[in-house]
Amino acid sequence: MKQSRFLILYGLVLVLFTLYVALDTFVITRVYTVSDATPQAATSAVLPTTAPAIVTATSYSDANITITLTEYREHDTTIYVADVTLTSPELLKTALAEDSFGRNISQKTSEMAEANGAILAINGDYYGSRERGYVVRNGALYRSSASSDTEALAIMADGSFRVVQEGVVAAEALVEDGAMHVFSFGPALLVDGEIAVTTRDEVGKAMEDNPRTAIGVYEPGHYVLLVADGRTRQSDGLTLYDLAEFMQGLGVTTAYNLDGGGSSSMVFMGEIINNPTTNGRKITERSVSDIVYIGY
Template sequence: MKKLFRKKYSWLLLTMMSLIGADSFVLLKAFYLPEVGTTVTQTQKTESSQVTQNISKTTEPTITDTSYSDENVQLNIKKDYADDTNVYIVDIKVSDPKFLKSALANNTYGRNITEKTSTMAENNQAILAINGDFYGFRSTGYVIRNGVLYRDVANSSDQQDLVIDNDGNFSIINESDTTAQSLLDNGAWQVLSFGPSLIENNQLSVSEDKEVGQSMASNPRTAIGQIDTNHYVIIVSEGRTDDSKGLSLYQLAEQFKSLGAKTAYNLDGGGSSTLYFNGKVINQTVGGAKGGNERSVSDILYIGS
């Protein structure tokens, strides 16, 4: 009887250990173990950079702590305080939409491959950079970067993506309505899958109670919008600090509306929110292991020369 009892519970113990092991592996795979998919080739990097390198550049840029100006890129950074939060607003005008670029961590597409926004920015000689959509945290959601299709797996029926086309114009699509290949065939240069949209057709497209997953209502935020042809605006807000409460999505959308954005889109926020300019991170980040350090992410959007 004792042997039978021991045997019965030995099998139970082994089964439990197997389940725990399997669950641990799933968690490791989902959040930690890198899965390399595609390395950005030197040809792709060269083609992307040559698009802007071939544009005439005859004068040295004028750079201050809050601005950059040459014949192709003009940007100004304004620090504001709204809704008990430090907010950075970047007004950007470019001569060609290809100055708005993206980069992947370690120049590699894949799951859980990350670098700091500042590192990617420095490696790509970015004038200004923000964190992207952290595509590598998920196994679904369309990914097109600098005209290259990396993932054509839809997330959900209501997943809203930002499409930046070859002319630099912004639009919002639902992944259930199209494929990433179709978007690429129709001229998509960048497709980012996070959301939600904040402004569409000059109108607020997010409600006061809308939030990202289980996120808190007030957070650090990163978002980008289009005001006019080759005219963009970036907003990065701080949050989760003594000085900054953070913004809700609705408050963020109101900021874009006040700036005249025709289209605006929410990117990965919270601990990922990072604004890099002129060789340094200028916002208070809260995503590192010790709370105040910069978080490593999958990708960036940046203004490059």
């Protein structure tokens, strides 16, 4: 009897511990220690022009920013491509949910876009769902612990993209070299115009079509922000190789995969452009840790 009591008691401890770890992972909000690095001004030195912007349902244009949205249909999937030309790389920005760096701090892409006055926004790398992986935003280093086997994307102050292997190049070194934003998700889709993934490369071993979010650069100042639908009857989604091939077809030189699946979302002038879904049945935005956006 004593022995069975031990097992019952231990089982209870195991259940309670598992419950705590689940809460710690998904619910309990935790603000991490913020780096001493001084953030660059979140607001750009480039000011909006006094002349009004020309805005249509699929485009935005002013003296500093030109955005053209195009919808493609490839691999039974709708792909939303925003071609972005900027007079200054400072206009390519990032924002954190609730303006805070931590775990289980999240907001919808559309909410963060509105809060930051974004013209165009896509979800970022959802850094908050992981304990490791470089996080640099607006020149501030928030997390320098390397995530093994992860390629990071650094957006440099001159607007160029640099793909590095975490652990091989330190986050501190990237910031010293002028990285404004560093994302830890990946993998890199294109490097120097060449496809950098194989048909067997998948995020989290997801060997399937899925919704995707990606960012690419033609040349500093000329970017592509992309979101692909998936998991629905209308859209299957893309494999990473499909995505890389598509980016290559656009003529992009460096492209990087951001958080996809239910996180994939694109907002243009306050409107959600794609069909974000986690389970394929309900079209709804998921809250995420961060966004990449174009704005002043």
